[in-house]
Amino acid sequence: MAKLSDEEKARRAMQRRRRDALRAEQDAVRFEERHREWAVNGMRLSLEEVEAGVACRGCGLAISDGLGDWGPLLGMSAEERAEYEAADVEYRRRHGGCDAHRWGVQGSRVTHCGYCCPPLPMTDRHRQEVVAFLRRLSPPRPEDLDTWRLTFTCGHVVERTQHRSHCSWTGSTATCVECDRTRGVVMTEKLPASEVRWRAEQGRLSRELEKAVQDRDRAQKKVDAAVRRVAKLHRELDGLSAPGAVE
Known part of the structure; x- marks a missing residue:
């Protein structure tokens, strides 16, 4: 072949x-x-x-x-x-092709x-729970959104946003505003970060770097203290005389 x-x-x-x-x-x-x-x-x-x-x-x-x-199936009797x-x-006979x-x-x-x-x-209780849950949600910040370019089966191309925690576009279909109907998503492309997103990401990395440097410095201080402690014990051990030794 x-x-x-x-x-x-x-x-x-x-x-x-x-x-x-x-x-x-x-x-x-x-x-x-x-x-x-x-x-x-x-x-x-x-x-x-x-x-x-x-x-x-x-x-x-x-x-x-x-x-x-x-x-559970494993807990069922034979009957x-x-x-x-x-x-x-x-x-399956009734709904096998659904x-x-x-x-x-x-x-x-x-x-x-x-x-x-x-x-x-x-039910009213479930509706109230959903409403309460949605009210607790904060609207996404612009710096937390990625922009994606979607190409539909009809050939139209649109740009949509979703949270940056997603590494790929999550939907297989979306509404095409040109056709005014649901279309399948053929291709997706993540666009470069916007100025707002770039600055937010820069700030996040700067804060993480500063924290990592502080953690490193604290760890280094502990290491230095441990080195001094080891050296001190070596000196004390070297200067220790055995019982009955004549100086």
């Missing part, structure tokens, strides 16, 4: 990136369309309906069967394991599909 040239390797790598981006885009658009269907058809359950035992409007199954959680496997086979996550509620063995079954509404 002939060895591929660098150009051919680059071409094939680009084809793989574009194929993966198109797949991620199609999957994201598929879920967006399903969410719109749920809203238009009124398929989401209210908290009152969930508490009243109304069945899922996506699959028709109960939200909870009240049979308790399955528990429980057979029931679990039968339920899994039935789920390519989505599964969800359920505590205390139930019913499994729902993330593509077919609308998620449950948040």
Whole structure:
């Protein structure tokens, strides 16, 4: 088999990136369309309906069967394991082509599909916890943000920011403002740091360097003290006379 040239390797790598981006885009658009269907058809359950035992409007199954959680596989009896496997086979028969996550509620063995079954509404307590958590978050500082250039499947290029703690762009899809729709991300490029970010990074490194120098100086003082202590003990040992020795 002939060895591929660098150009051919680059071409094939680009084809793989574009194929993966198109797949991620199609999957994201598929879920967006399903969410719109749920809203238009009124398929989401209210908290009152969930508490009243109304069945899922996506699959028709109960939200909870009240049979308790399955528990760990290794702790199941032979009968429980057979029931679990039968339920899994039935789920795959119903949702094998959905390519989505599964969800359920505590205390139930019913499994729902993330593509077919609308998620449950948040309770007031959960909503308050989320709001409280978001209020505790501080907005990112400009010096903590990196700028990335994204190339979409449509060919449009945009610049987005994310926290500098990420070493690569984290999303496989994003909204293209030119197309006004979700697109797959084919290529990403981290742009050079801005003036604000550069000065902030310079300040951070300067502070870390100053602290490291202080730590080194403190350690050096301990080493010098230990050297003096060793030398003093050597002198005392050399000047020590044995018992009964005549001077």
